Amino acid sequence: MSRRLTIGGIPVGGGAPVAIQSMTTAHTSDTEKTLGQIFRLAEAGCDIVRVSVRDEEDARAIKALKDKSPLPIVADIHFSARLAVLSIESGADKVRINPGNIGGEEQIKTVADCIRAHRIPVRVGANTGSIEREFLRRYGVSAQSLVESALYNVRLLEKFGVEDIVISVKASSVPLTVDAYTLVAQKTEYPLHVGVTEAGTRESGVVKSSVGIGALLLKGIGDTIRVSLTDDPVEEIYAAKRILRACGLEKDFADVISCPTCGRCEWDSMALAQKVEKLAFRSKKRCKIAVMGCVVNGPGEAKECDLGIAGGKEKCVIFRRGEPTETVAADRAEEVFVRAVADLLGERSSE
Numbered sequence: 001m002s003r004r005l006t007i008g009g010i011p012v013g014g015g016a017p018v019a020i021q022s023m024t025t026a027h028t029s030d031t032e033k034t035l036g037q038i039f040r041l042a043e044a045g046c047d048i049v050r051v052s053v054r055d056e057e058d059a060r061a062i063k064a065l066k067d068k069s070p071l072p073i074v075a076d077i078h079f080s081a082r083l084a085v086l087s088i089e090s091g092a093d094k095v096r097i098n099p100g101n102i103g104g105e106e107q108i109k110t111v112a113d114c115i116r117a118h119r120i121p122v123r124v125g126a127n128t129g130s131i132e133r134e135f136l137r138r139y140g141v142s143a144q145s146l147v148e149s150a151l152y153n154v155r156l157l158e159k160f161g162v163e164d165i166v167i168s169v170k171a172s173s174v175p176l177t178v179d180a181y182t183l184v185a186q187k188t189e190y191p192l193h194v195g196v197t198e199a200g201t202r203e204s205g206v207v208k209s210s211v212g213i214g215a216l217l218l219k220g221i222g223d224t225i226r227v228s229l230t231d232d233p234v235e236e237i238y239a240a241k242r243i244l245r246a247c248g249l250e251k252d253f254a255d256v257i258s259c260p261t262c263g264r265c266e267w268d269s270m271a272l273a274q275k276v277e278k279l280a281f282r283s284k285k286r287c288k289i290a291v292m293g294c295v296v297n298g299p300g301e302a303k304e305c306d307l308g309i310a311g312g313k314e315k316c317v318i319f320r321r322g323e324p325t326e327t328v329a330a331d332r333a334e335e336v337f338v339r340a341v342a343d344l345l346g347e348r349s350s351e
Helices: 029-046 056-068 079-087 106-120 131-138 144-160 175-186 202-217 232-244 269-278 330-347
Strands: 005-007 010-012 019-023 048-052 073-076 094-096 122-127 165-170 224-227 254-257 288-291 307-311 315-320 323-329
Touching: 010 019, 010 131, 010 315, 019 232, 029 048, 029 056, 029 232, 056 073, 073 079, 073 323, 079 094, 079 106, 094 269, 106 131, 122 144, 144 165, 144 175, 165 175, 175 202, 202 232, 224 232, 254 269, 269 288, 269 307, 269 330, 288 330, 307 330, 323 330
Parallel strands: 019 048, 019 224, 048 073, 073 094, 094 122, 122 165, 254 288, 288 307
Antiparallel strands: 005 010, 307 315, 315 323
C-alpha cells in the first residue's frame, strides 16, 4: 500500500478513495473564468483541480482563487523556480514541477525549502516527452526509462528533505503507460497519479483512458487519476467517475444497465436508457436500474435490479427484483418509468 498524504484536505494514498483530478483551460490570471470552470468541475464530482502557471500574474492569481475555490488547487509550473515559490506563497495546495527543468541544484533546493516550509505535497514524474537524456539514451522510450527518469527527479527532492511526493509516469501509449506504472509501483511506496497523457478527443480519449487507468486500478495501482481529454474538462470528470464505478471503486451510485437491443426490440428503449442514465448519474443512492429491450429475457437478466423495464410494441412491463409489478402502454412507458426512477432515487418533490 502507498503512503498517505493530504492535498488541501483531500487524502491521497494509503487506502484513501481514489481522488479525481482535472485541469482548467482558462488563463489562471482570468480568475472569473477560472473559478467558473472550477465550480463546474466541483459540481461534476472533481476532487482536486490543477491550474497552469505561465507567469507571475498567474502565480499571484492563486491567492484570489483560493479564497473562493471549493477544491484544492495544484499549481502546474515548468522552467521557473521563482514561479514555483511564488505559487506556493500564494497558497497553492500542491505543486507539479519537473526538477530537471526547474534549474540547477540551487534552484531545486530553493523550491524544496519552500515546499517543506509550507508543508504541501509535490508531484513529479516523467512522460514520453520529458525523459532525462541519460535514461533515454540507455533504455530508449520504454517503461524502464520513464520510471528511472521519474525516480531520478524524486531523489533530487529527497536530497533536500521533501517527503510528500506524488509520482506520475504517463505515456500516450496505453501498453507503455500500464507497464510503466506497474514497474514504478514495485519500486516505491509514494502515491501514484495515474493517467494516459495526450489521450485525444472525447471518443478516443475516453477509450484509451478507460483501458489504461482501468487496467491499473484493477491491479490496485493508482491513488489519484486524471482522464486527459481534448474537450470540456467536465467531460474528464464524468469519464473518471464511470471508470471508478466500472472498477468497483465507487459504491454509492445508481447503476443503470441496459441491453444493446436487437431485432426483437419494438420500442425506443435506447432513448429511455439514455434519459434514465442522465437522471441517475449524480445520485448517491446505491441501487441498480435496468432498461431492457424485450420481455424474452429482460427481467431474468436483470433480476437483481431494484427497478427495471422491458417492453414490446404495444406494452412494457415494469419489474422490481425480477418480479413484474405493472404493465403500461408503450407510449406511456417513458413517463411512468422516469417517475418510478425519480421515486427510487428520492428526487421527486412532494406535492
